[in-house]
Structure formats: C-alpha cells, structure tokens
Amino acid sequence: MSSQQQQRATISNNLSDNITQIKSLFQGSPDLVIREFIIQSIRKTAALVYLGGLTDKNSVNNNVLEPLMFQLNMNPTVSISHLITEDQWRAISAAILGGSSVLFVNGNAEASILDTQGWPQRSIEDPQIEASLKGAHQGFVETGSQNIALIRRYIPSTELKIKELRVGQRGATTVSIMYLGDVAQPEILDELVERIQKINVDAIINAGELGEFIEDNPYSPFPQFISTERPDSAASQILQGRYVMVVDGSPNVLIGPTTFVSFFQSIDDYSTRWLISSFIRVTRYFAFFIALFLPAIYIALISYNYVIIPVKLIISIGESRERVPFPPFAEAILMEITLEMLREAGIRLPAPIGQTVGIVGGIVIGQAAVQAGIVSNIMVIVVASTAIASFIIPNYDMGAAVRFLRFPMMIIASIFGIVGIAAGLMTLIIHLITLKSLDTPYGSPLAPVRFTDWKDTFIRAPLWIMKKRPVNAHPVQLERQDSPQPEENP
C-alpha cells in the first residue's frame, strides 16, 4: 500500500484510478463514504469522499451534492466557505482525516477539498475544576478552533497572533500558540517552537502531555505551565505577554512562561475589591505553608522538640494522645494517606455516591477513629486543616504538588525534627530559585527580587497602579495602561 502511495504522489485525471487509490489508502475504514454521481451541467462523473462521522451531513447534502447534482447552469458552485484545490495524496488524505470532504471530478487532475467538518462536540459549559464566583461561565471545549475563538472574543485585536504547529506522527495534533505580537518576547516563542518541534510521538491527546514534553525540569513536583480551562484567564495571561498553547482535542490550554506566584492568582482576584482580594491572596500563601508544613510541624513538636510547646499545651496534647498506640509519625502518615484516599475516591465517583464517601469518610475520621483510640483529636484537627488549606490554592496542579510534598516533609521531620523542617524549607526555596519556566526564572518576583512585580504578588494592588506588565515574561512592551486613579468627589 505504501509503495503504491510512493509511486503516485499526485492524483491522476482518471476518476476510477483515484477511487481505487483512495480505497487502498483507507483500507479497513468502513466509515469512509465514497459517493459517486454525475455533475449534471458538465456531464462528468465525480466522486465525493469523506469520513462519515467527522463531516456535517447537512452541509454535504445541501451545499455540495444538491447544487452539483441538480443545478443545470454552466458553472455549478458549491456553497462552502472554505475551498482549496489540491493534487497531493498526502494532503488529500490528511484533509479527509481532518473531517473535510474531497471532490474528485473525472478528467481533472486536481481535487477540491471542501470544508465540511462537523463532529460530535460538547456545548460550552461552566468550567468544572476552576469554578469562579464572578468570572465568565464559559469553559474551553475539545475543539481547538472553538477555544481559539473563545479567547479571541476577549482580545479582538490583529496583534493577537497564532502560530500553528503539528505534533505527532499519527495524530498530527494541531497546537496553536497564541500571543500578542507587539508584547510577547520573541525569544521565548523561538524557544517554545523549538521545543515543540522536537517532540516525536504518535499523538498528543491532552494538553498535559504536551506540557510534559516541553517543560524545563520534568523531575520537579511543581507545574511549570499553568493549565487552565478558563478562556478569561487565558486571555488575561496573553495580555500580560505570555504564550497560550491551545491543543486541539483538549479542554485545557497551557500558559507559559509562568512563575511560582502566578499559581496563587485567580481570575476572581481582579473582579473583587482590591483590599479583599489582597486579603484572600495572603490567606492563600498562608494556606500553602499550612498545607505543606503543618503535619511535619506536628510530628517534630510531638516527637522531638516538645520544649517549644508551653507546659499547659503539652499536657492537653498528651492527654489527647494518651490512648494512641502509634508514634506521631505513623499516626500522621495513617491519617494523611486516609485523607488522600478519600479525596481520590471522591473525584471519580458520580456526585450522589461521592457525597456518601465524603460523609462516611468524615464520620470515620472525625469520630470513630478518635473514639477507638487510633488517632488523637489534635491529629484530626491537623489533618482537617491541612486538607482544607491544600484546597485553597486556586490551581489544581499546584495544590497536588503541595499535597505530595507534604509527605517528604513529614518523613524528614520524623528523622530530624525542627532542623529537618528548616532543611526542607531550604531545599524548597533552593528548588524554586533554580527552577525555570521556558528559560525564565520560576521564582520571580521573589528570586530574582523584582519589586515592580510585587504589586500583583502578595497583594493585588488597585488596577490603576498596575501600569506595567509583569517583568518576568520579558514583554517587549512593558507599559500596559495609563488610567488615572478614580478621584474622590467631595
């Protein structure tokens, strides 16, 4: 089959030859439709070829077949918006696989590719994992072109450029890199394109896969691209001078280059009053440390450095731990793993059963385990606060990283106590400093310290103060706006 394909790279002007060729190309594809008919006006036999499931039947019937078969004027036209003529078999088979239909006319050595795509797709729904209070209620869907349109709706500018790449030997998934031509740093684009072009796989099914192939440090637990299902977040990141990668077939887009702190920003921050959203941001950083270190601190304080706790408090902790047979480390690991299992079990269950799991788990952890003397009350408080704190982080990937890193911290605290926690913190700081996202420092604006970017880091300064884009993405055009501060009327 392949030898035949190589023999003839272009189509012939004989219709039956072409049909034989296409049948051999698409051997074993029962969904291939070959509709042979006669074009009435020019009295020529023709064939329309398409894949049944990927084309819009209405469009094929009404806009292609009907005018060609029944119109008698000299120049029958198909009423399809996008039409290309092509004579290469490669391009033709790619077009058929992409959902286009191809029209072969006898005596003509060129075929017309008609844009009749129409496959089953989901309608636009509320984002599922990134729910928001005041943000838009549209989430990305599985069709790349639609996702691009969703972003374009926010930035109707000719400067919004799209670089299209194909990834994968078999899948040839379309990856569209969207950016602002006069803002985004071109060096980063070159780097990004180079990395994407190096990928050599069958197909990219999900945006996360793409991310794993092009990230800077695959051994890091931290996400190096923001993965979002919200068009409004994607658009606001583009406006900051970053690149958004839309992967066809994936309801998530990747955003890069990113920084550690950008995972603590949520789109709601910008639609809430700045004082309140600053307060919430500080809470998130606090939650980050709670989720990461609280179980470790519990272990260190109970098993090593109990001198830190005042006597009164240690007596009450001691009373609560009186019946517990395990050392603090075993107790903490037991509870944390139970919690992780409950969380994981809850995710993939249908909502009604998920609730049951939550209730059963909650009661088992909260009441029965304490009454049975397996764990202490204090431990339950620690685990519950850790769990809640880890869910405060707005980005799922970052939350997962924190939940994972908790365990090494607990192990190191059980060996070295508070010194271990300090060493763990040091390791974490060092890792975040040395990590890079598309060759830009991940720790920015904390390391290297860039005070100009602090306006949107720990606090969310009023929008009229944020006159410049974040430096981290090295935008060519730094100025973002120049709106005056609203004046107070006497």
Added chain:
Amino acid sequence: MQKSKSIQITWLQFVLLIHGTQVGVGFLTLPRELAKVAGTDGWISIILGGVLSVVASLFIIHAMKRQPEATLFDLFNHYFGKWVGKTASVIFLFYLIGGSLAIIFSIVSILRIWLMPKTPDFMLILLLAVPTYMIVHHGIKMIGRYAELIFYFSLWIIILLAFPLNHSHWLYLLPFIKEGWMPILSATRLTILSYLGFEITFILYPFLMNKKKAVSAVIVANTLTMLFYILTTLVCFSYFSSLEILQYTWPTLSLLKVIRVQFLDRWDVIFLAMYMIVISVTWIVYMSLAVFGVKQLIPKSKPSITTVVILLITLALSLVLDLSHTQVTQMTRTMSNIGIVIAYVFPLCLWGYVKLLEGIRRNHGGDSS
C-alpha cells in the same frame, strides 16, 4: 533571556552576597567574645572593624580595577606567571573550601549541642548536603538570587531582637570607653574576623553589572553587616551585665530564650533552626566560588561533579574526624586567621604589587620613548 550570555549579578545581589557571606556563625558568639576583651565598649570595636573591612574591600577593588573582566585566577596568572599563579590559585581554592567546611562543621556542632545531641554529625551534614548540592552547581547567578531572597527572609531576626528590649538596662553600657582605648583596639582584632566574607569581592567583581558602583556596593554591604552586629551586641549588652554575658557561650541564643508567648516557649530553638538557613548562604557562597575556581583552573571539570566531590569530602571528614565542639572552634579559628591574611593583608600586597608594576612599566615606557 539575558541579552549577553555571560553571568552577571546586579548591584543588590552583589551587596547581599557579601553581606550574607559575612553574617555567619560568629554572630552567635560575638557579644561574649567582645565583652571578654573590651567589656561593654565592644560595640565601638565593631565600628572600627567595619571601617577596616571597608578599607580592605576598597583595596581589593582598586587592585581588580585594572582588569575588570578578569577573575582573581586570571589575575594570578597575569601578574605572577603561570606556576606561581597556579599555586596561588590553589591556595585560594583551599581557603574557600576550608571556609565552607568550617562553617558547615560549626553550624552542625551548634545544632547538635542545642537541639539534637544524639544525632551523629554525618547525618546532619547529609541533610544539608542535598540542598547545598542543588544550588551550588548552578553557579554564581543562582547564589546571587539565593542570597537576595534569604536576606529578606532573615529580616524577622531583627523583630525577634526587639522582644528582650523590655527587660534591658541601658545603663549597663555607661560609661563609654571606661578602660581607655587599648581594650577596644585589641577587640577590633576579634571583630574583623566577623567581617570575613568580603574577600569574595575578588571573585565576584568581574560579574558585577555596573563596575562603577562597586565602591558603593562594598560600603553598603559592610555597613549593613556592621549595623546588624551593633544591633545584636547592644541588645545583648543591655540585657546581660558585662559579667553575666561571659557565662553564655552563645549569648544571642540565650537572649532569645527569654521570649515567651502564650503558645510557644523556647524561641531560641525555632530561631536556631531558621538561622541555619541564613547561615547556609555563607557556606553555599564559599563552596560555589570554589567550584567556580576549579572550573577556571581545570576547564574540563563539570561543576556538578566538583560539587559532589567537595560534599563527599565533607561527609568523609565528618565520619573520620568526629570533631568535638572545641575542635570545631579551633578549626574555625585557624580558618579565620588564614582569612585575615587573605582578606586584609593580601589585598594590600596585591595593590602595592600592581602599583609597583605600573610604576615600573611607566618608567620603562618613558625610557623607550
């Protein structure tokens, strides 16, 4: 995304690298050592020491100025010829490695005494080796960022120092200069040990972005360190009487013991654990400069392998020697004495040598024209 591919550090990173390297283990013992020699007038010695270290830094910059792009190792070759230069470079490298080892051993020994008496040295060193390896092989740019971040991280120490002020007696400080200038001057010899670390200017200077600001940078760095020391010393002197302070090996830590809040006792424990992170800048800077130096001497060497080798040596030494605290103090003292030669005496000699060479060349040039 740097425009030029060469490593460059900003003014602030330069300042904080020097400051971070200076503030080390000495900070914990300095008040006692000063009180022993100069009584409560010790803080004046800190100022004198600060002035001396600024002067020495200025000599370093003046000596380096002629060849702004050359590192110290290039300079050695340039001024002293290949073999003497190589020897000098190796000595300097050994000083850097020795300095970083001395600091790791000191902090480990303090941690053992205060927090974990039963943990063997090598376990703690193994614990510290992991983060050290992670940053050291990344080179000078990354340690610049680290020093910068850790400086902001360390600012809470100052807040912690404010707590004992409730119980302090400022009258302890009076009268000033109670025993004449001699004790103060002899204590200056002690304080200049605490300023050691500015000698990294030798290696960092070529990487500074704006060389014209180097003078202001070393002045700011040394002044920062000076203010930090004076603050601690004054708080200690006003809290402990001049006799009482001699009883505590680490007065700064003992000072923090008094802080008590409802839910946390023993702030010294928390402080010491966190201060370990602050001190880490010192040994990380020394070690990564050593790794950089090895790369200069042996261009084929890989920074990551050099780092691993240095860390393995550290581990092996801790296993073999099993140092007691007194031995560690002795080791630190020896390193400091070498440090004085390298940081204070050597810049003067180098500067003099460079001037002399220039003078000879000028005369020579005058003759030939």
